Amino acid sequence: MAKVNVCLKRSFLIVISLIAILCALMLALTLFTHGHLYNNEEMDKLLPGLQILYSLTILTLILAIIAMYGACKEKKWALIMFAVGMIIGTLFWIVNDIQGLAQRPKVVEQLTMHFRPVLSWNDTSEINENLKNVQINFQCCGLDHGYLDWGYNIPESCLCTENPTNPCVAAPRNSSLFEHNIDDQPIMIYKESCLPYTIAHIMMIMDATLGIILGIILLWTLSVVLCILILCRLSKKDDVPVVVYSSEAKAGNYTALEDTAEHI
Template identity: 75%
Template sequence: MGKVNVYLKGSCIFVISLIGILGALLLAATLFTHGHVYNGEDEEMDELLPGLQLTYSISIIALILATIGMYGACKEKKWALIMFVVGMILFTLFWITRDIQALARRSEVAEHLKMHYRQMLSQNNTSEMNDTLRIVQIKLQCCGLDQGYLDWGYNIPESCLCAEEPTKPCVAAPRNSSLFEHKIDDQPIMIYKESCLPYLIAHVMEVFDATMAILLGVILLWVLSVVLCILILCRLCKKEDVPVVVYSAEAKAGNYAALTELAEDT
């Protein structure tokens, strides 16, 4: 069995430790989210349960593989390193496939979000929904969800009013709206022109792209751990060159008798 380079072994242990830490953090975040959602509404729990189950599986599998790989790297056990390499390769291939499918369906995700928000507006026209939309309007500098200020009808909220230095386009509010109820002069009231739906979808897609980028980085970390473990296995399977011991009949005590006698005379 060959000797493993200390830098190779240390690099492998460091990378596997990162994988274990990420798995532990993901498990902790999943447990926290599960506990938080569990105290909420049943409908919200039903929507998030498949995602929570998936993150539970990812974190637990990552922790198990990291434990096996750490043991194999520290103790230089071939069977543990082989189990880690095989498991991590299968895990990586699974997530590469999921990433490709998610990127291929990116446009479908945007359309699904658009339909989802429109259904929320039509089915949940409550004060809570309106308050949430008002907060979004101030933050994203927009008005209405789908059709701009027309979504509010007569009661256009003050959250649609343009800021002093707006970054989004504004338009004069209709004079038959609630904004002119207590107004005396004829100066126009400027409100945001564009609806919030495009900005909401763009924001969600930015989060989607960031998530894909983070997952790609994690996959590269997994691939690096596999490469390092394979290198360690190659070193362990390599036979060291042992010098061959050859017996010679001439190498006997009588050949050195002259040297012994010379030493005694002196």
């Protein structure tokens, strides 16, 4: 069994350490998300995804520990177990990334259909309160048709700030904003609706998630490649010179060298 190159072993251990740290962070994030959404009404829908994340992070963390042991002790069985497990995990991430890219155009339509029922306004509903927060954050008004979605009761969250980043228009004078207005100065509100900004924000999060998955795939693949290189090195035998016995190689078959200094 040949000796593994030091640089190759150190590179593998560094990659494994990064994977272990990443898995620990993902596990902590999953635990935090689970605890934060524990009493959420949609917890039943989110639970299968959280269980998958629990399984992936814990199994990968165990494989990383086994890989460290196999690399330090040069145990083939540990490295083979790690390589097989990581190949399966990499294939899982690749399938999910491809599905995410394929479903991306449909997500916009699904989000639009999801937010359509919000257009049936109810001023006391929790949905409207959330939309008002969205209007403040994205500097928009209404969901699909701008301030017209609010009808008469245009909320103050539609009012333009001093230095708005999005365009503003004058609010209609027959709206609730002019109830306590004394002068005839126009009241400026945001012109654009919030639906495009909301969808764009969700899609940005989705793209960031797909990018993180791609990074995980590359890191997982690198670890598998380094592991296979170490296994190939361990399977290779060192060339040992053949020792041939000779009957002439006796203890007395040598000539002592004389010191030339004695003859000078």
